[in-house]
Amino acid sequence: MRISHQFSTLNPALQREIIRRSASKNVVSPRRAKITRNFSTSALLPKQYSFHIGTSWAGKVDRDGYNRFKIPFSAHTTIGSWRDQMLSRPKAVKSVDAGEDFFFVQEMRNGSGVAFGVADGVGGWVESGVDPSLFSQALMYHAHRYSRSAWAGEPEVDPTLDYEEREQIEGWEMTPYECLGLSYDGVLREKAVQAGSSTACIITLNAANGLLRSANLGDSGFSIIRSSSVFHRQRTQTHFFNCPKQLTKLPANSGRKFSRACVDSPNDADTFQTKLRDGDIVVAYTDGFSDNVFSNEMTTICRLVARSGGTEDEIAQAMADRMVEYSLQCMRSKTRVSPFERDAARQGMFFRGGKEDDVTVVVGLIKETS
Incomplete structure (x- = not known):
C-alpha cells in the first residue's frame, strides 16, 4: 500500500486510528460478519484485578473580571453534556465547578481495564480573552472517547478459537x-476551542494482569502508594519554575503573536509502566x-481513611475527598510551609504559604480478585 506524504507526517497514534477505521469499512462475508457479532463483546478471559475509583475536585474562587471570559460548552453539546455527567459524580467536597481543571474516568472495552x-488548563490565556477550561475539558472528553473503544492490553482471545475467529475480535x-x-x-479539530493550553496525565489499569501504564506531560502527575509509603511518584516536566510543559492550540489567523505560549508535543510526554499489587x-x-500537600501527608490521609472502614468504593471516594x-x-494557609514555597526557595524566590489553585484528584484502589 502506498502511503502519501501527508499521511506520513501525521501523529503516529492518529495514523493507527485512520488505518483501523479504514479497515473497519471493508466488506466482509456473511460468515465473517457472523463471527464478529458472536465474539466481539464477550468476556473471553477472567479478570484478575478490580479497580475502585474515587474522584473529587474544587475550583478556586473566581478572580475579578474572570467571569467575563467564561464561555463554557453548552449543556446541549456533546462535550457539554459529557462534562455535566462527569461533574455529577457524587463527592463530599462542596464545589460543583472544577475551574480550569478537568478529569475523566472510563471503563475500557469489554471490561479489559479502566482509564x-x-x-x-493554563490560566494565562485569560489575559488573551480565552476561557482556559475549554481546552482541558475537550482534552479529557476525547481521552474518554478513545479509551471507551480501546482495550487496556492486547485484545483478549480464547486460545481455542481458530485464526479467522481471533482476527474478528x-x-x-x-x-x-x-x-x-x-x-x-x-x-x-474542535472549532469551539479557539485557543488554550493544558497539562495532562493519562493512566490505564489492565484488569487481566494489573499492569499500570501512564503518559504525563507537565506538572500534573500521579503517585503509587504501596504499604503506606510512596512506591512511585511521577516527576514533573517544566520549562522553568512554575511554567510546565503543555499542549497548546494557538488561534487560527488571528494576526497576533503569542511569544509567551509554550507549544509542546504529546511526543514529549514521559511514560511509565509497572505491575500493581493487591492494596496499591x-x-x-x-x-x-x-x-500544597507533601507526599507523606498524602500517605497519612490514605492510611487513616483505610482504617475507618467501608467498601472499597467508599474508601476510594473518601480518600479523594479528604x-x-x-x-x-x-x-x-500563609503560616504553613508548602511544597510550592520550598520549590520557590530553591530557585531563589520568595513565596509564603500555600498556592491557591484549582485542585482535582482521582484515586484508584487496586484489588486482586483471585
Missing part, C-alpha cells in the same frame, strides 16, 4: 501515550494538590 486522567490496544496524541489531535493506591492529581479538602486548607 482515567487529569488535565489543568473487535477493538485495538491503546496505550496512554497514544491516547494523549489522539486526544490532542481531537482538541485541534494510585493517586492522579493536578498541581493544585501537589503544590485529599481535596486537605489541599484546600493548606493552600489558604
Whole structure:
C-alpha cells in the first residue's frame, strides 16, 4: 500500500486510528460478519484485578473580571453534556465547578481495564480573552472517547478459537501515550476551542494482569502508594519554575503573536509502566494538590481513611475527598510551609504559604480478585 506524504507526517497514534477505521469499512462475508457479532463483546478471559475509583475536585474562587471570559460548552453539546455527567459524580467536597481543571474516568472495552486522567488548563490565556477550561475539558472528553473503544492490553482471545475467529475480535490496544496524541489531535479539530493550553496525565489499569501504564506531560502527575509509603511518584516536566510543559492550540489567523505560549508535543510526554499489587493506591492529581500537600501527608490521609472502614468504593471516594479538602486548607494557609514555597526557595524566590489553585484528584484502589 502506498502511503502519501501527508499521511506520513501525521501523529503516529492518529495514523493507527485512520488505518483501523479504514479497515473497519471493508466488506466482509456473511460468515465473517457472523463471527464478529458472536465474539466481539464477550468476556473471553477472567479478570484478575478490580479497580475502585474515587474522584473529587474544587475550583478556586473566581478572580475579578474572570467571569467575563467564561464561555463554557453548552449543556446541549456533546462535550457539554459529557462534562455535566462527569461533574455529577457524587463527592463530599462542596464545589460543583472544577475551574480550569478537568478529569475523566472510563471503563475500557469489554471490561479489559479502566482509564482515567487529569488535565489543568493554563490560566494565562485569560489575559488573551480565552476561557482556559475549554481546552482541558475537550482534552479529557476525547481521552474518554478513545479509551471507551480501546482495550487496556492486547485484545483478549480464547486460545481455542481458530485464526479467522481471533482476527474478528473487535477493538485495538491503546496505550496512554497514544491516547494523549489522539486526544490532542481531537482538541485541534474542535472549532469551539479557539485557543488554550493544558497539562495532562493519562493512566490505564489492565484488569487481566494489573499492569499500570501512564503518559504525563507537565506538572500534573500521579503517585503509587504501596504499604503506606510512596512506591512511585511521577516527576514533573517544566520549562522553568512554575511554567510546565503543555499542549497548546494557538488561534487560527488571528494576526497576533503569542511569544509567551509554550507549544509542546504529546511526543514529549514521559511514560511509565509497572505491575500493581493487591492494596496499591494510585493517586492522579493536578498541581493544585501537589503544590500544597507533601507526599507523606498524602500517605497519612490514605492510611487513616483505610482504617475507618467501608467498601472499597467508599474508601476510594473518601480518600479523594479528604485529599481535596486537605489541599484546600493548606493552600489558604500563609503560616504553613508548602511544597510550592520550598520549590520557590530553591530557585531563589520568595513565596509564603500555600498556592491557591484549582485542585482535582482521582484515586484508584487496586484489588486482586483471585
